[in-house]
Amino acid sequence: MKEELLHYVWQHQYFDKANLTTDQGEKLTVLRPGQHNTDAGPDFLNARLQIGEVEWNGAVEIHLRASDWQRHQHQTDPKYDQVVLHVVYAADQSVQRTNGSTIPSLTLAPRLTPALLTTYAALGGNLDTVSVPCAPFLPLVPSITRTMMLGRALLERVEQKADLIEIHNEHLGGDWEATAYHALAGAFGFKKNSEPLARLAKALPLTILRRHRHDLLQTEALLFGQAELLPTVSDLPPNDAYLADLCREYEFLRHKYELAALALPAHAWNFLRLRPANFPTVRIAQLAALLHARPALFDALLTAVSVGALEQFFRVSVSAYWQAHYRPGSPGKVAALGRSSIHLLIINVVVPLRVAYARHVGQPELVEQAVALLEQLPAERNHLTAPYEALHFEHRTAADSQGLLAMHHGYCQPRRCLQCAVGSRILRHNLPPR
Structure with missing residues (x-):
C-alpha cells in the first residue's frame, strides 16, 4: 500500500460512501474533494465538506497512518492549520493543529x-x-x-x-540560430557522444564559427581542434598533408580567439563498442559539413514542409579526407549520414x-x-x-x-x-x- 493510492481514491471518490461518517461519529458529505496539490502544504486544497451541521472550506491531508501527522511535524506547521479533514488508511491516533484543536478524520481501510x-x-x-x-x-x-x-x-x-x-x-540570449546549432551538436552524438558534442558547441561559440563556416577546412579545424582530436605536430603521420593543414589552421585560430582554455579533454570522447561510422570523429566531420553547407540552420529547419525536404537538408557531403578516414590518420571508407540517423x-x-x-x-x-x-x-x-x-x-x-x-x-x-x-x-x- 502506498499513499498515492489514497490520493487517487480521494481525488476520484472511489470508496464506499454509504452512511459516511467521520471517525468521531459525525455525518460527512463530500461536496468538493479539492484540487490535488503537488507543492508544499496539504495534499488537497479548496475542499468543501459538510461535517455534521457545519459546512467547511479548507484543505484535506492524507496519510497511510494517522501517526504520520506527528512524524511529519505537521502539528507545528501553520500551513496545516487549514486542514479540515485528515483522511487515513489506518487511524492509530488523533491529530491536532498548532493551537491544539483536534482535526476530524476519515478512515478509508473498511471502505475500499x-x-x-x-x-x-x-x-x-x-x-x-x-x-x-x-x-x-x-x-x-x-x-x-x-x-x-x-x-x-x-x-x-x-x-x-x-x-x-x-x-x-x-x-543564448534568444538567439534561435545559436539554439539550433547547440541542439544539432548534441544530437549528432547519438547517445554515446551526445554529452561531449554538446560540450563542444559550448567550447566553440557560434559567434566564432560564423566567421569561418564559409571555409570547410577552417570549420573542421575549429571543431576537431576544440575537441582535442587533432594530433600534435610531432605526432603527425607522414604524407598526410590535409591533417597537417588542419593542425596549422587550428593553431592559428586557437591563438587568435584564445580558445585553449575552452577545449575538451581528448578522453571525453567514446569510441568503445562503436562501429567506425558512429565514431565521434565521423560525426564531427558530418556536423562540420552541415554547418558549412547550410549557413541558415534555424530558418531551414523551421520552414521545411516535409520529411523529404529535411532529408535533403541533412544530406551533405563531408570533405574528401573524411570520406576516406574514420579517425585522423586512420584510412577507411566511411558511409554518409544514413537515413535512420537523419x-x-x-x-x-x-x-x-x-x-x-x-x-x-x-x-x-x-x-x-x-x-x-x-x-x-x-x-x-x-x-x-x-x-x-x-x-x-x-x-x-x-x-x-x-x-x-x-x-x-x-x-x-x-x-x-x-x-x-x-x-x-x-x-x-x-x-x-x-
Whole structure:
C-alpha cells in the first residue's frame, strides 16, 4: 500500500460512501474533494465538506497512518492549520493543529473494495524494468483508452524536449540560430557522444564559427581542434598533408580567439563498442559539413514542409579526407549520414525546436505541423517498444514510437499507473486480470 493510492481514491471518490461518517461519529458529505496539490502544504486544497451541521472550506491531508501527522511535524506547521479533514488508511491516533484543536478524520481501510486493492497490488508487482505492468489487464481495456494515452504521452514527450530547447534559447540570449546549432551538436552524438558534442558547441561559440563556416577546412579545424582530436605536430603521420593543414589552421585560430582554455579533454570522447561510422570523429566531420553547407540552420529547419525536404537538408557531403578516414590518420571508407540517423535528428531536434519556437511566438498551429512530421516517419523498433507492440499497441509511425517511449519512461518504468489513463481505467472498473 502506498499513499498515492489514497490520493487517487480521494481525488476520484472511489470508496464506499454509504452512511459516511467521520471517525468521531459525525455525518460527512463530500461536496468538493479539492484540487490535488503537488507543492508544499496539504495534499488537497479548496475542499468543501459538510461535517455534521457545519459546512467547511479548507484543505484535506492524507496519510497511510494517522501517526504520520506527528512524524511529519505537521502539528507545528501553520500551513496545516487549514486542514479540515485528515483522511487515513489506518487511524492509530488523533491529530491536532498548532493551537491544539483536534482535526476530524476519515478512515478509508473498511471502505475500499478488495478488488481495488488486489488490482493495485497486481499493477505494481512486476518489477521488471522493461515490462508493462498492466499487461494482464490490457485485453479488457478499450482500444480508445490506449490510443488516447499514447497521444497524451507523445505530446508530453515533445513538450519536455521543447522545454530543454527553450532553456538553451534563454541561456543564448534568444538567439534561435545559436539554439539550433547547440541542439544539432548534441544530437549528432547519438547517445554515446551526445554529452561531449554538446560540450563542444559550448567550447566553440557560434559567434566564432560564423566567421569561418564559409571555409570547410577552417570549420573542421575549429571543431576537431576544440575537441582535442587533432594530433600534435610531432605526432603527425607522414604524407598526410590535409591533417597537417588542419593542425596549422587550428593553431592559428586557437591563438587568435584564445580558445585553449575552452577545449575538451581528448578522453571525453567514446569510441568503445562503436562501429567506425558512429565514431565521434565521423560525426564531427558530418556536423562540420552541415554547418558549412547550410549557413541558415534555424530558418531551414523551421520552414521545411516535409520529411523529404529535411532529408535533403541533412544530406551533405563531408570533405574528401573524411570520406576516406574514420579517425585522423586512420584510412577507411566511411558511409554518409544514413537515413535512420537523419530521422533521429528530425525527431530529437527539428520537432522540439519547432514546438519551442511555436510556443515562443504564440502560434499553436506550428505545434501541430511539427508533430505531424513524426507521423511521416517510420516507427522506431527497439527493446523498449517491443513489449508494447506485442500487446497490440498501435505502432506504425515515429509518433507512435515516441508515445510508447514516453509511456515507458514516464509511467510504466516508475510505476505511475495511477497517473496513466490505462491504469486509471483498470482501477476504476476493478477489472480482474485474465
